[in-house]
Amino acid sequence: MSVESPGRYVGGEKNQIIKPIDDSIVRTVFCFPDVYEIGMSNLALQILYKVLNGPEWSSCERAFSPWPDMDKKMRENNIPLYSLETRSPLNEFDVIAFSLGYEMCFTNVLQMLDLGGVPLLAKDRKDTDPIVVAGGPVTCNIEPMADFFDAAFLGEGEEVDLEFTKVIKEYKDAGKKDRKALLRKLADIEGVYVPSLYEPKFEGGRFTGYDIKDNAPSSVRKRIIKDLDSVEYPLSPVIPNNNVVHDRAYLELFRGCIRGCRFCQAGYLYRPVREKSMKTLCEQGIAIMNNTGYDELGILSLSTSDYTELGALTDGLLEVFNKQHSSLSLPSLRIDNFALDLMEKASQTRKTGLTFAPEAGTQRLRDVINKGINEEDIMSSLELAFKGGWSTVKLYFMLGLPTETMEDVEGIANLAIKIEKLYFDTMRSIGAKPRKPEITVSTSMFIPKPFTPFQWEDQNTEEQFLQKQTTIRNMLKKHRNIRYIWHDVKTSCWEGIYARGDRRLCPVILEGYKRGSIFDAWDQFFDYEMWTGILKDNGLSWEDYTQGRTVDDPLPWDNIDVGVRKEFLKREREKAYNEQVTPNCRQQCSGCGATCYKAGICP
Amino acid sequence: MNAQEQLREMTRKAHQHEYVCRGLFERKGALSYIGHLDLKAVFERALRRAGLPILYSQGFNPRPMLVFALPLGVGINTEGDWLDVSMEVPVDADEYVRRINEELPDGLRVIRAVSIDEPKNSIMSVVTCASYRIEAKGVTQAVLDLFGQKEIITKKKSKGREVEVDIRPLLIKPLTSSSPDCAEYMCYAGSKQNLRPDVLLKALCEAGFSRAEADEAVITRLELYGGEYPDLSAIEGLT
Ligand code: SF4
Numbered sequence: 089m090s091v092e093s094p095g096r097y098v099g100g101e102k103n104q105i106i107k108p109i110d111d112s113i114v115r116t117v118f119c120f121p122d123v124y125e126i127g128m129s130n131l132a133l134q135i136l137y138k139v140l141n142g143p144e145w146s147s148c149e150r151a152f153s154p155w156p157d158m159d160k161k162m163r164e165n166n167i168p169l170y171s172l173e174t175r176s177p178l179n180e181f182d183v184i185a186f187s188l189g190y191e192m193c194f195t196n197v198l199q200m201l202d203l204g205g206v207p208l209l210a211k212d213r214k215d216t217d218p219i220v221v222a223g224g225p226v227t228c229n230i231e232p233m234a235d236f237f238d239a240a241f242l243g244e245g246e247e248v249d250l251e252f253t254k255v256i257k258e259y260k261d262a263g264k265k266d267r268k269a270l271l272r273k274l275a276d277i278e279g280v281y282v283p284s285l286y287e288p289k290f291e292g293g294r295f296t297g298y299d300i301k302d303n304a305p306s307s308v309r310k311r312i313i314k315d316l317d318s319v320e321y322p323l324s325p326v327i328p329n330n331n332v333v334h335d336r337a338y339l340e341l342f343r344g345c346i347r348g349c350r351f352c353q354a355g356y357l358y359r360p361v362r363e364k365s366m367k368t369l370c371e372q373g374i375a376i377m378n379n380t381g382y383d384e385l386g387i388l389s390l391s392t393s394d395y396t397e398l399g400a401l402t403d404g405l406l407e408v409f410n411k412q413h414s415s416l417s418l419p420s421l422r423i424d425n426f427a428l429d430l431m432e433k434a435s436q437t438r439k440t441g442l443t444f445a446p447e448a449g450t451q452r453l454r455d456v457i458n459k460g461i462n463e464e465d466i467m468s469s470l471e472l473a474f475k476g477g478w479s480t481v482k483l484y485f486m487l488g489l490p491t492e493t494m495e496d497v498e499g500i501a502n503l504a505i506k507i508e509k510l511y512f513d514t515m516r517s518i519g520a521k522p523r524k525p526e527i528t529v530s531t532s533m534f535i536p537k538p539f540t541p542f543q544w545e546d547q548n549t550e551e552q553f554l555q556k557q558t559t560i561r562n563m564l565k566k567h568r569n570i571r572y573i574w575h576d577v578k579t580s581c582w583e584g585i586y587a588r589g590d591r592r593l594c595p596v597i598l599e600g601y602k603r604g605s606i607f608d609a610w611d612q613f614f615d616y617e618m619w620t621g622i623l624k625d626n627g628l629s630w631e632d633y634t635q636g637r638t639v640d641d642p643l644p645w646d647n648i649d650v651g652v653r654k655e656f657l658k659r660e661r662e663k664a665y666n667e668q669v670t671p672n673c674r675q676q677c678s679g680c681g682a683t684c685y686k687a688g689i690c691p
Numbered sequence: 692m693n694a695q696e697q698l699r700e701m702t703r704k705a706h707q708h709e710y711v712c713r714g715l716f717e718r719k720g721a722l723s724y725i726g727h728l729d730l731k732a733v734f735e736r737a738l739r740r741a742g743l744p745i746l747y748s749q750g751f752n753p754r755p756m757l758v759f760a761l762p763l764g765v766g767i768n769t770e771g772d773w774l775d776v777s778m779e780v781p782v783d784a785d786e787y788v789r790r791i792n793e794e795l796p797d798g799l800r801v802i803r804a805v806s807i808d809e810p811k812n813s814i815m816s817v818v819t820c821a822s823y824r825i826e827a828k829g830v831t832q833a834v835l836d837l838f839g840q841k842e843i844i845t846k847k848k849s850k851g852r853e854v855e856v857d858i859r860p861l862l863i864k865p866l867t868s869s870s871p872d873c874a875e876y877m878c879y880a881g882s883k884q885n886l887r888p889d890v891l892l893k894a895l896c897e898a899g900f901s902r903a904e905a906d907e908a909v910i911t912r913l914e915l916y917g918g919e920y921p922d923l924s925a926i927e928g929l930t
Pocket residue numbers: 345346347348349352353354355390391
């Protein structure tokens with residue numbers, strides 16, 4: 089085989105599950121619309137693979153996007169996209185389940201369906217064709233892809249997946265007749281959205297709401313797992329043979345985040361916070377390492393430091409790991425005395441870099457976005473860190489946040505410069521010989537996302553973003569210890585369209601795919617000019633999606649209920665404009681609406 | 692001394708003793724499509740799962756002490772490669788084979804092993820020759836023709852530049868073949884001089900063999916040898 093990394097396409101890993109192909113078994117293929125190496129680092133894949141392979145009447149296999157070189161070969165030689173386990177073409181499955189983690193993978197969904205011999209449009213599929221579903225955070229607004237999916241799962245999949253598969257089993261046992269009736273039935277499962285039952289209406293180029301067909305539920309509520317201790321967790325995950333993005337085992341501490349930073353979709357989407365108990369985590373962490381043979385355990389959660397018993401948990405794990413030459417990787421720590429201590433203990437190796445995400449350059453703007461981190465805290469923890477021998481710092485910021493002025497943009501560069509000075513001052517004060525500190529400033533573009541208080545905001549234009557990047561670059565030019573890296577503006581501009589998109593984008597995405605666009609998440613393949621051309625051909629513009637909404641405008645995701653109420657988001661928006669912060673869920677409940685789940689941290 | 696050998700030295704000094712399990716292994720199927728470093732990681736994880744008392748290198752980033760006799764390229768099967776694994780305490784060779792095979796993914800298997808107390812030479816340094824099988828339509832005659840040539844000039848990338856090299860001196864002899872579509876041959880291998888099978892395939896194509904057939908060829912390493920040709924000796928005895 090003369091393709092790059094052929095190991096991607098052959099499977100054969102330890103713990104892969106191969107079940108017989110049998111009429112009494114509902115066959116699902118879990119599709120990850122990116123390359124194998126990225127997909128295999130995805131925890132949802134490992135969890136649902138185990139869950140769906142649980143009952144004897146259900147099986148789950150895997151498929152990934154073929155890289156462009158393989159894509160070309162498959163088309164030239166008429167090779168269909170097949171599953172790794174049984175080499176079955178996708179169109180032989182009962183269910184094709186996509187995991188959508190980011191919007192820019194949309195054309196890869198079409199690539200996989202197309203290569204798998206499945207009709208791209210849901211309306212063209214026959215009774216016996218596979219049911220194509222989507223899961224993952226992107227489904228909270230699946231409208232830009234609604235024409236291609238028969239159904240979408242909202243929220244966490246562990247329970248709903250098997251409920252769904254059971255209905256498919258009845259359908260299969262009855263000989264797969266009447267797809268329409270099946271879809272209607274699926275819509276009755278809590279957390280399942282069937283786009284074809286909701287017909288969007290537009291007036292004068294604006295979305296005005298949905299015509300709901302067949303008495304479908306007026307809104308679909310996301311599912312959550314109430315008790316994470318008792319839910320299935322893959323202690324013997326599939327272990328890839330070729331190097332994946334992160335070659336390590338994973339342990340999930342909790343779901344959700346107490347903080348509610350106003351730009352952060354994950355912070356609202358996964359509410360309420362639910363923790364696993366320390367006992368469960370210790371047992372799972374040790375078991376997973378013994379079962380996999382990995383030498384590193386990666387802690388997963390939105391904000392690791394917020395786990396209530398982090399110290400005791402890491403002590404317990406490290407005691408075992410130190411004997412086994414294993415290490416613990418702790419991302420998203422809030423840097424303070426405790427965290428520095430912990431990092432030192434966790435990696436017996438060299439000191440890694442420190443990461444801060446102030447997101448905004450001034451305290452005013454940090455209050456607007458409810459980022460509870462202030463400059464004094466950053467400076468005092470850094471002073472400690474510098475004294476302790478650290479000299480590598482990474483700072484993450486966003487450009488284009490609501491109410492941002494040039495003063496805020498300059499604040500980003502100024503903060504980095506202050507940190508550089510702090511390093512040398514600290515070294516002098518303790519009489520140490522300074523090394524060359526490495527300070528990295530990284531900016532990404534703020535994209536307003538559904539289900540956040542900023543869902544009505546304007547997105548910055550390409551020119552605005554570029555101007556801000558240039559300002560920072562110029563300010564940092566003379567500072568040899570500070571490196572400035574920035575994201576590609578064009579990709580972010582386009583992502584903003586998908587984030588708050590509606591169903592009129594379906595033909596746009598289809599056309600982009602037909603013109604050969606795949607792997608748009610990879611900058612080298614993304615053709616912005618082509619895409620904006622197609623948008624125009626469809627009578628749409630970038631501004632339609634990224635500018636000018638009022639809080640009273642109907643939104644394409646109004647028929648989705650994630651627990652957080654719109655009234656709360658409006659209140660948060662007002663508070664943002666007044667530069668008022670909101671306490672985190674642990675300090676005080678702000679009544680966001682997620683109490684409806686009667687789970688986790690909520691009163 | 693390369694970095695790996697240096698690490699070995701450091702460890703040797705720090706530890707009283709190094710007990711090596713030297714295993715003959717085969718690989719085929721899905722496992723043949725991974726690179727050398729990935730293969731090493733697959734073995735490392737299997738050893739850890741098996742709970743074997745592997746010895747770790749010293750230094751900032753302790754690694755299990757694994758040494759392959761000769762790296763295996765992507766896409767190449769093997770029936771006769773060797774891997775040395777250092778242990779903290781003596782491990783019975785048969786027990787080693789049993790325990791690691793329980794944990795290896797399908798397609799990888801340790802056929803047999805010997806226990807060696809404190810080997811004097813790195814297994815990498817003892818390999819001198821290898822034999823290979825290439826299965827492709829019409830390949831047997833093409834390989835024989837190659838052996839008939841006085842020199843085989845082919846281009847090779849060396850330090851980013853293309854240089855011309857004569858690979859004929861690296862070929863030792865063709866082995867008897869039972870089919871016109873299956874060539875077996877012996878060539879020099881190891882850290883001093885080495886003929887990779889893909890380089891041989893390239894030379895075949897340059898001499899007129901079909902590129903399409905070469906792309907689909909199944910390549911298998913049959914055996915590794917030490918010693919000085921024609922006085923070859925088995926790897927397991929070269930400690
Ligand atoms: S801390 Fe803020 S940015 Fe991070 S996950 Fe929580 S809400 Fe989002």
